Amino acid sequence: xxxxxxxxxxxxxxxxxxxxxxxxxxxxxxxxxxxxxxxxxxxxxxxxxxxxxxxxxxxxxxxxxxxxxxxxxxxxxxxxxxxxxxxxxxxxxxxxxxxxxxxxxxxxxxxxx
Amino acid sequence: xxxxxxxxxxxxxxxxxxxxxxxxxxxxxxxxxxxxxxxxxxxxxxxxxxxxxxxxxxxxxxxxxxxxxxxxxxxxxxxxxxxxxxxxxxxxxxxxxxxxxxxxxxxxxxxxxxxx
Numbered sequence: 001x002x003x004x005x006x007x008x009x010x011x012x013x014x015x016x017x018x019x020x021x022x023x024x025x026x027x028x029x030x031x032x033x034x035x036x037x038x039x040x041x042x043x044x045x046x047x048x049x050x051x052x053x054x055x056x057x058x059x060x061x062x063x064x065x066x067x068x069x070x071x072x073x074x075x076x077x078x079x080x081x082x083x084x085x086x087x088x089x090x091x092x093x094x095x096x097x098x099x100x101x102x103x104x105x106x107x108x109x110x111x112x113x
Numbered sequence: 114x115x116x117x118x119x120x121x122x123x124x125x126x127x128x129x130x131x132x133x134x135x136x137x138x139x140x141x142x143x144x145x146x147x148x149x150x151x152x153x154x155x156x157x158x159x160x161x162x163x164x165x166x167x168x169x170x171x172x173x174x175x176x177x178x179x180x181x182x183x184x185x186x187x188x189x190x191x192x193x194x195x196x197x198x199x200x201x202x203x204x205x206x207x208x209x210x211x212x213x214x215x216x217x218x219x220x221x222x223x224x225x226x227x228x229x
Contacts, residue, residue, distance in 0.1 A: 032214075097213070
């Protein structure tokens, strides 16, 4: 069994500020972890994923996430927010590459000028 | 990678009618998925559609309500039958590409459905 919890349905930051979107998971086996972004009126786009190996994963658009097994977390960060980062972000977990992921409820990132 | 298109992009329908959503992929894929994304909710998997076999439905979804076709490796349709306002949602087509634990899942732009 697996599940994902995203803390905060909305996160608001100022342009240039640090972005931190939280994701905690539960999984009965070593997880594969994903972050997706959904811009308005578009489908989901893969930002980054962790499968095995290095726990700090770098993705597109300056985002990165760190897999912390002891904390069962996979938080998404970006040092400096840009207006174009405003979107819905989804964390997901699966039991392997061939398995179907379970998605969190999503966090809406709002960026203020 | 995979580029996915969906038709229609949005629609407004009357209750009791049916809508068929088309999903076209630019490459041949084995596994295709249909998701529902209700307002403020996460993505919920409706069914997995593999070419040459019957679709596999998740708990809470049935073939009579959401019939799926998968005539070839690049195309699938999802029909939302006898619609009610509760079916108002975004419906997303998705595929998995790759093998050996390195699979990547791609999503279409979605079909935004409003049922009155």
